[in-house]
Amino acid sequence: DAKTTQPTSMDCAEGRAANLPCNHSTISGNEYVYWYRQIHSQGPQYIIHGLKNNETNEMASLIITEDRKSSTLILPHATLRDTAVYYCIVRVADTGNQFYFGTGTSLTVIP
């Protein structure tokens, strides 16, 4: 699985959009980009994933650059409950085993 690079920490004002970047310059053609988050002392929560096209669900939007070497997770209106560690993971979709979680980005939403 390709390696990802994320900023260690970010702040965002409550109500504003939170844009979390992820670099994955060695991504292969069959690797998907997944995003999870982990609120303190809880299990990781799946947010969204995509291959090439931008994706949106009720939680977030995922923007993947045309060359697929980077992506951005967007939380459109951050709330205090979005304070968490966000993990960007690149993985071949049809593998049966684990996700490799790195150190992620610690997002703090400020009132």
Add this chain to the structure above:
Amino acid sequence: DVKVTQSSRYLVKRTGEKVFLECVQDMDHENMFWYRQDPGLGLRLIYFSYDVKMKEKGDIPEGYSVSREKKERFSLILESASTNQTSMYLCASSIPGREQFFGPGTRLTVL
């Protein structure tokens, strides 16, 4: 919604005790996983199972065993608990190749 439950949120055991951590999922997922999470080390896969009575070692299986007698239940067993097994233990389940859904975690302390 997928629900993955773990038997305890917090557990305190003594060195040498046999410890059982139980995980149940309600979405008929074939795959189930046990991870441990430690500060600075991220999530590390202990064991996973892709079918009833089937198991595969992950990255750190030493000191652990697992049991999957029913599709919905995956147990992690510490045969003789040691202090270096103090950790957060996370269970997950998935359809093969798809996103994993995590339980709330069990924080185990071995004294």
